[in-house]
Amino acid sequence: MYNSKIIGLGKYVPENVVTNDDLSKMMDTNDEWIQERTGIKERRWIEKGSEDTSATMGAKAARIAIERAGLTKDEIDFIVFATLSPDYYFPGCGVQIQDMLDMPTVGALDIRNQCSGFVYAVSVADQFIKTGMYKNVLVIGSEYHSGGLDKTTRGRGVSVIFGDGAGAAVMSRTEDNSKGVLSSHLHSEGKYAEELTVLGPNIKKWVPEILEANDPEDTSYYPYMNGQFVFKHAVVRFSEAIIEGLQANNLQKEDIDMLIPHQANLRISQFVQRKFGLRDDQVFNNIQKYGNTTAASVIIALTEAWEEGKIKDGDTVVLAAFGSGFTWGSVIMKW
Incomplete structure (x- = not known):
């Protein structure tokens, strides 16, 4: 293997x-x-x-x-x-x-x-x-x-x-099974799909309907987010995914050397940091500079943390994300 x-x-x-x-x-x-x-x-x-x-x-x-x-x-x-x-x-x-x-x-x-x-x-x-x-x-x-x-x-x-x-x-x-990805943990809850979504275009509102409507007040083509609802779910699911990953590898929160959370909102990252009792140097945030880049946010942050020398050989690195779908998950890796 x-x-x-x-x-x-x-x-x-x-x-x-x-x-x-x-x-x-x-x-x-x-x-x-x-x-x-x-x-x-x-x-x-x-x-x-x-x-x-x-x-x-x-x-x-x-x-x-x-x-x-x-x-x-x-x-x-x-x-x-x-x-x-x-x-x-x-x-x-x-x-x-x-x-x-x-x-x-x-x-x-x-x-x-x-x-x-x-x-x-x-x-x-x-x-x-x-x-x-x-x-x-x-x-x-x-x-x-x-x-x-x-x-x-x-x-x-x-x-x-x-x-x-x-x-x-x-x-x-x-x-070397002691290095690299130790485990990944993925989840979804589709009943909340429309709490963070772009509704149009879709198969119920396809090209002929779009052209026929030509409605400047139609906002379905822009992203919609129920902000408070998403926030409340995010802080719970972030924590669950991280705990699940740690338990699967017989690790404790004290074993985390670097947490790279999805850069959705700095308040979410700070909430998770406090919940796990992590120091500032154990969590990497760059949303201040780049905003939320969705699928790119974790990898941009991981790259920057590595470039800045904040991830070293042998470190336990945790990636965690939550977003539209709802979907969420974590990856535990040994650098």
């Missing part, structure tokens, strides 16, 4: 920085209001006319991760791409990566688990490697939110939260 471990990390974020003060010029909001509710100070939004997309940002992050892994693109056996904002309704971004990186005709799989996307993607790659099917799997989380947000006062409750960006990891086979 093989194990899988991360051997290369990379990230890419657009150059365009959008501050809370910038948003106050678009909608009725201000820096204090946004920071108090979310902890966010700024985020990256793709500028109009830029060539950046979910796929191209993912490709940029992937090239860095592959180089840091000491591999070439031809040594990647499979691609797993997590996003809620693909370049096309179909096909998914995974096949675009295969083309953009000029890779052999390897398989490409797309994950649609929104904020939990990277955690789900890691678990999928881990299983492919552990069963011996693939040796090196490229895992990407990338999001282009800014083009689909309601940037008026009507949409401020959602639009101030989200940012654009991408991260990538190369996961590889190892025979």
Whole structure:
């Protein structure tokens, strides 16, 4: 039985920085209001006319991760791409990566688990490697939110939260079962699907209906979030997923060297940190700089934590996420 471990990390974020003060010029909001509710100070939004997309940002992050892994693109056996904002309704971004990186005709799989996307993607790659099917799997989380947000006062409750960006990891086979992914734990509760969603377009409201309606007041194409409801569920599910992972590996909360939570809201991360009694240096947050980049948030944060030397060989690293679906999960790994 093989194990899988991360051997290369990379990230890419657009150059365009959008501050809370910038948003106050678009909608009725201000820096204090946004920071108090979310902890966010700024985020990256793709500028109009830029060539950046979910796929191209993912490709940029992937090239860095592959180089840091000491591999070439031809040594990647499979691609797993997590996003809620693909370049096309179909096909998914995974096949675009295969083309953009000029890779052999390897398989490409797309994950649609929104904020939990990277955690789900890691678990999928881990299983492919552990069963011996693939040796090196490229895992990407990338999001282009800014083009689909309601940037008026009507949409401020959602639009101030989200940012654009991408991260990538190369996961590889190892025979050292004391290193790498120890376990992953995934959950969903679909009865709450419409508490955090984009309702249109969908199969009940397809192209003819969209064209016929042409209704400027139709908000179904913008993200909707029942903020307080999501928050209450998130703090519970985050904790449950982390505890489940620790128990599965006979670990205690004191054994956590680094917790990388999905960057949904700084208040959620701080709540979880207090619940587990973790120090500031045991939890990595960067939502202040990037906002919520959904499927990209965990991998961008993991990459930054590693780049800053906050993750060392032998550390117990916990990834945890909660989001639309509802979906949530955790990954426990030994670095």
